[in-house]
Ligand code: SAH
């Protein structure tokens with residue numbers, strides 16, 4: 187049996203080296219070759235002992251993902267479609283900005299949460315990605331970009347787990363990948379610059395705080411349960427009161443002193459002044475001792491896709507909503523849409539996955555969106 191070394195964080199690689207009868211410290215050198223230099227050929231890792239290299243060739247390999255396509259947007263955003271085998275493909279997006287380079291990484295082929303406004307959710311779920319498949323997205327993007335741009339320094343400074351899939355429903359594979367991103371011998375990213383975005387898998391939010399506290403974004407999208415149950419079906423299992431309590435607990439471990447709440451603006455569904463007021467009230471009562479919760483609001487204009495049946499809020503409605511929150515003292519930003527011309531914007535990542543769930547049945551059970559405003 188041979189093993190893809192992209193599957194391991196440094197700790198895992200040390201254990202693997204030991205299993206080959208090698209000293210643990212050799213793993214560090216190997217890890218640096220793989221992640222810092224992007225090397226996959228053991229023969230070119232010239233400062234590793236010949237005997238060690240020989241064992242590696244017998245028992246291991248370093249392999250990224252097969253690229254199906256790569257598209258560059260007029261604003262410099264790049265979207266890759268990577269094959270993960272058996273008819274499944276996932277997407278990864280690079281977003282260059284003047285002061286940073288952000289990579290949006292996928293965690294699953296498809297997603298089982300099935301949010302109403304998300305094109306990944308509409309595709310259904312095929313399978314969890316392995317740690318190697320999550321890490322490979324960064325490994326490939328970083329080293330391809332360095333080559334393309336003729337750079338030797340780091341290109342990607344930020345990672346957001348906001349591609350396809352719910353990262354906290356693939357926890358076991360997520361953690362080694364995050365640790366590799368953070369490791370000084372790996373990508374050396376700051377905890378504040380690695381963000382896990384979740385639709386609200388409450389128990390795993392607590393575990394993440396313990397195991398690998400990185401920045402956290404919570405996809406809220408509705409200020410009351412009746413509406414959130416429909417937009418984000420996971421809310422039925424973990425309702426708002428539990429989600430807000432878990433967000434508060436996370437602050438004890440978070441590398442930043444706030445939680446980011448994401449709110450996808452859907453015309454006539456969650457973008458009315460009454461929704462903004464309910465959101466203000468929800469946050470005001472969710473902090474310590476019934477005080478306000480320390481957070482930032484990120485409003486995302488809905489990126490439409492044909493099957494959604496939903497409409498993006500007008501720019502005016504988004505501005506009005508943002509101003510109402512700001513007046514109430516909440517730090518609120520409106521997300522710029524990037525890579526629109528190549529369908530690389532938030533929620534447009536559809537990849538191509540084979541649904542292995544009873545999606546059709548779930549869709550038939552989907553309730554209509556209630557328009558009445560009932561506080562939860
Ligand atoms: N599953 C995780 C992370 C991936 S989705 C989560 O839900 O948080 C990343 C972000 O894109 C989430 O905030 C999600 O709600 C948002 N999103 C999904 N579909 C969208 C769409 N069509 N338009 C705008 N944002 C969308």
Ligand code: SF4
Nearest residue numbers: 297299301304307385
């Ligand atoms: Fe899954 Fe996130 Fe899309 Fe919801 S928004 S279906 S949790 S990827």
